Amino acid sequence: MDTPQTATYKEPAPPIDKGSPLESMMQRFDVAAEILGLEEGVYEYLKRPVRQYIVSIPIQMDDGRIEVFEGYRVIHNEVMGPSKGGIRYAPDVNISEIRALAAWMTWKCAVVGIPFGGAKGGVRCDPAKLTRVELEKITRRYTANLIDVFGPDKDIPAPDMNTNEQIMAWVLDTFSMHTRRTENAVVTGKPLILGGSLGRREATGRGVMVSTLGALEKVGMEPKGARVVVQGFGNVGSVSAQLLQEQGCVIVGISDISGAFSNTRGIDLGDASAHVERHGTLDGWKGGDVISQQELLELDCDVLVPAAREDQITPEVAARVKARVITEGANGPTMAAADLILQEKGILVIPDILANSGGVTVSYFEWVQDRVGYFWSLQRVNRRLERMMRTAFDAVYKSAEQHKVTMRIGAYILAIDKVARTLKVRGIYA
Secondary structure, three states: OOOOOEOOOOOOOOOOOOOOHHHHHHHHHHHHHHHHOOEHHHHHHHHOOOEEEEEEEEEEOOOOOEEEEEEEEEEEEOOOOOEEEEEEEEOOOOHHHHHHHHHHHHHHHHHHOOOOEEEEEEEEOOHHHOOHHHHHHHHHHHHHHOOOOOEOOOEEEEEOOOOOHHHHHHHHHHHHHHHOOOOHHHOOOOOHHHOOOOOOOOHHHHHHHHHHHHHHHHOOOOOOOOEEEEEOOOHHHHHHHHHHHHOOOEEEEEEEOOEEEEOOOOOOHHHHHHHHHHHOOOOOOOOOEEEOHHHHHOOOOOEEEEOOOOOOEOHHHHOOOOOOEEEOOOOOOEOHHHHHHHHHOOOEEEOHHHHOOHHHHHHHHHHHHHHHOOOOOHHHHHHHHHHHHHHHHHHHHHHHHHHOOOHHHHHHHHHHHHHHHHHHHHOOOO
């Protein structure tokens, strides 16, 4: 039998912007593909999204003006099952970012072992400048434009940056009105009253907690007294901080878009959360010393949890990071160019496609519960999530040891190999 030719991984497609999240994803993908010795055709198949959509979203604003927004949906892969991925609203959302996020979803689902492919969506808008009525119009028109894309057996959206349960409820209702039947399983991360799952809101943060405990065990540290810095105080960051504190960790730094704070004696998370509840951000909070976002990432700590946006840990920041463990709560928070620096410093990095996969895992649980019409207790959801996260952590750690690579590359190897083998078994339809 002839030995299959391997690709020379030089020209990833689609075209990518230098320094973009897509470039970072493809650099890691290429390293893992080389180690696996992927056949050239399989490599070409897996590096490309299977479908991409750009839609125009015209709405009438509250003042009577007509404004047109741009929306995106990228289906990266469906080999493992229906595609799955969130929808984000932000003024700087672009198709390149969505491509990267969709690919990460493919690898994330494969790593944690759930039968979904990867997708991602977004609308270029600033939710802070929109009224509730305008947000609803944007959401419903975006959904209507993609009515043939979405479906419980096709492509299943979820909340992401600046989207929430209410926006998912509007997606569900719009889809259901067009299809003339209530279809609860078309979205996840929706309100409990519409078939949402207990534990879904805290799921990503709980996955971060489980991954961090696994990492501390590997570096020989106890969680009690471990100093933790959390960048980002939204849903993922705040829940991660709270759950890690419950495990005995001391949170010494937090931040959100408005600013960063440190307190070596430990952050009062309840007070910080109450301030955000009253004022919308941490701006003006008096519970710590005001520092810059970069200083936060460089604080003396045992665990750093970047849970904000992509590309926060640049090579320059990586050179000054003092943490022993980095648990990536956000998607793509570390630039590919920083990986080697962190590796040389002996920092154990739990990659995003493992660390923050708790959200999509409980989204899968929600989808399953909607399909069978039977809902689980919070204890069952959390117990199953923690078991799946720990199993995935151990599998990634074993992959990294086997191939003598970082946990990030170990995770990519595990995910790409699983999707590639599934593709070969299914075959290529012609």
